[in-house]
Amino acid sequence: MPQNTLQMLQTHPNPAGVFDLNALAECIDACFECEQTCTSCADACLGEGDHLMHLVHCIRLNLDCADVCGTTGRVLSRLTQPDQNVLRAQLQACVAACKACGDECQHHAQDMNMQHCAVCAEACRRCEQACQNLLGSVAA
């Protein structure tokens, strides 16, 4: 997927924007990866039987994070005449959602040995970091 995303950015009629194209492609991919992983983790938690009661907060944060990451990935995929305030605010929302969900998943990965939460925590960290990287390039 990274290769495809980068190709789309490179063949855009106006590729020059506020972001470095490689950093942008990485962040877009991290957003859609995190949307998939969080959707999957919410569903895996839902199937955990006796442990389910302890995973309610995790499911809730997974669902929020999936929605926020999907929207952020879409907004970032648009290069035509972007609005800096929208970009910055949506990136900040994505950092908040990934941080909350990543912390919760890491907790369950360590204390309850939930392997899907371990994979999901990593995806959240990657996406949070990639959004932070882009935020450095958006006008304050």
Added chain:
Amino acid sequence: MPQNTLQMLQTHPNPAGVFDLNALAECIDACFECEQTCTSCADACLGEGDHLMHLVHCIRLNLDCADVCGTTGRVLSRLTQPDQNVLRAQLQACVAACKACGDECQHHAQDMNMQHCAVCAEACRRCEQACQNLLGSVAA
């Protein structure tokens, strides 16, 4: 729809949260209304023939605003164990998206007499205001 949204909030096992339920229902409805209206306005602009070239920025902001409002409406619809940082950041992103899109649509409504942009500008203003109202109740 408002009645339905409020009924869902009132029948929730844990309806007590940071928000007044009526203000919350109003904001959720405003978000989904704005998602629909912006999706519709982007498509109407796309069908404007000779005027299309002047509506590129409007279409782009419509698409962003539709995505951001849809995600905000979903996050707000969840009452179970919310995260204040996620709520606040997503509400702020929604304010930014609605402001950018509402300003652009109002411009086309006045200067080009685009009626769909006039309806859309109003939906953006309502949603922006409803998000601002809720932001007053979220912990800083």
Added chain:
Amino acid sequence: MPQNTLQMLQTHPNPAGVFDLNALAECIDACFECEQTCTSCADACLGEGDHLMHLVHCIRLNLDCADVCGTTGRVLSRLTQPDQNVLRAQLQACVAACKACGDECQHHAQDMNMQHCAVCAEACRRCEQACQNLLGSVAA
């Protein structure tokens, strides 16, 4: 919301399509209402404590139905040069999702007296019926 949706359709440069505008506006509204209601019902089920174990299937179907209805509402909101095969197939997917979720919610409304499931079952029925109505106007 219905009034807003209809206004957007009526101010579109090419409002004439395969659908009656009133039936179309009704269906678009039913889709977004159902997306909201199902998102809310999944979250309410998640907060049901001791009953949660019995609501796993309901949550899963709620999440599917919310996604399918949201996408159907967006596709229907576009009047510019639609593709009949896409319209028909997405309407059929929406009928299937609303039927599955509506049946499950009705079951919990009756047997477990879950009031949010009762409201959600009605929203699913309305959306299923509105999609069926439109399907009669799409070329086979």
Added chain:
Amino acid sequence: MPQNTLQMLQTHPNPAGVFDLNALAECIDACFECEQTCTSCADACLGEGDHLMHLVHCIRLNLDCADVCGTTGRVLSRLTQPDQNVLRAQLQACVAACKACGDECQHHAQDMNMQHCAVCAEACRRCEQACQNLLGSVAA
């Protein structure tokens, strides 16, 4: 991303379903890739200046395809107690959306030498084929 998706499926408490896990992971990835690519292609078309008038149908189909693929990727990411009718109908909707968009993009790639449309046409073909593969495993 493929590796991550497969890991999530493999660590799920109930990984056994109707689908082969590798084919499922491939289809989920193809759906999210196609959502990104179509979102990006709609935006690239919007930036094509003098050619924009000829790309209206392409933008419309791109937006539909992005929404349908995103929803299909989410529904497929859930393994817990799926509904066969919903799976089948949403996969068929995704085949229809990818076919319509892929055909249109291929046309512009060949006749107008639009490179982003060429990349997008390939993503649509991959997703259409991956959905067709899964449809063979869903009960009729």
